[in-house]
Amino acid sequence: MAEEVILLNFWPSMFGMRTMIALEEKGVNYEYREEDVINNKSPLLLEMNPIHKKIPVLIHNGKPVCESIIQIQYIDEVWSDKNPFLPTDSYQRAQALFWADFIEKKLFVCGRKTWATKGEELEAATKEYIEILKTLQCELGDKPYFGGDKFGFVDIVLIGYYSWFPAYQKFGNFSIEPECSKLMAWGKRCMQRASVAKALPDSERVVGYVLQLKKFYGIK
Structure with a gap:
């Protein structure tokens, strides 16, 4: 089964930018979904991040990963065969x-x-x-x-x-x-x-x- 990767984001977010860059650096195919975080948060966002109700949310095969720094680490570990972000030392x-x-x-x-x-x-x-x-x-x-x-x-x-x-x-x-x-x-x-x-x-x-x-x- 092909991997499904979705990024819920809001374009000015420097936090979402991080996750986009990490995905791009790893060459991961993903679907970008723009959120209206001020006036109309999507049901998917509220479902996937019920604690903070904030973007960015990375959804990998239906499972959410929240908080951008954690997302970068997750992306680095899951797609570890290419371009590591963190040092091995x-x-x-x-x-x-x-x-x-x-x-x-x-x-x-x-x-x-x-x-x-x-x-x-x-x-x-x-x-x-x-x-x-x-x-x-x-x-x-x-x-x-x-x-x-x-x-x-x-x-x-x-x-x-x-x-x-x-x-x-x-x-x-x-x-x-x-x-x-x-x-x-x-x-x-x-x-x-x-x-x-x-x-x-x-x-x-x-x-x-x-x-x-x-x-x-x-x-x-």
């Missing part, structure tokens, strides 16, 4: 998982503050965001990718935010490039990969989406 693997966890806990919450707050809170958020990126840039160092010469787990976890950088900078009134030029060069390098270019939306479309969010939440 236990320490290097632990380091990759550490940085993925750092990204997960820091970037989204702080990034949201760059367009959803104002005044001193916004100023603090933009400073914090740059510091987070500088920490990641330090870990990247002079390597092409976070794992070295090979595009891997941490790159997949982080790269979706690259499509949101212009929106964060526009609404937060700050610039990433001056202090994080190596990280921005890394983003451009990743964008040259077919998997990344397919998964990441145009940044101007993201800016338009954030404008909609600001109106939706009454943020001026």
Whole structure:
């Protein structure tokens, strides 16, 4: 029986972008289903992720896998014959998982503050965001990718935010490039990969989406 792989996603989600990239990197045939997560979540989404009711949801032969980082690990293990994401060395693997966890806990919450707050809170958020990126840039160092010469787990976890950088900078009134030029060069390098270019939306479309969010939440 042929494998059935379905991805429930919402196009601006940097979390869903991760899962798309992982599937593309492994050459997995999958069906993409766009969800209206704001106004009309599908019955399938609610059935497959009854706890959080969020995207992305990876459905493999009728069984759901939720949470993007877990999905990347799952994809890496199930389709292990091609292009491994995580190192085989236990320490290097632990380091990759550490940085993925750092990204997960820091970037989204702080990034949201760059367009959803104002005044001193916004100023603090933009400073914090740059510091987070500088920490990641330090870990990247002079390597092409976070794992070295090979595009891997941490790159997949982080790269979706690259499509949101212009929106964060526009609404937060700050610039990433001056202090994080190596990280921005890394983003451009990743964008040259077919998997990344397919998964990441145009940044101007993201800016338009954030404008909609600001109106939706009454943020001026």
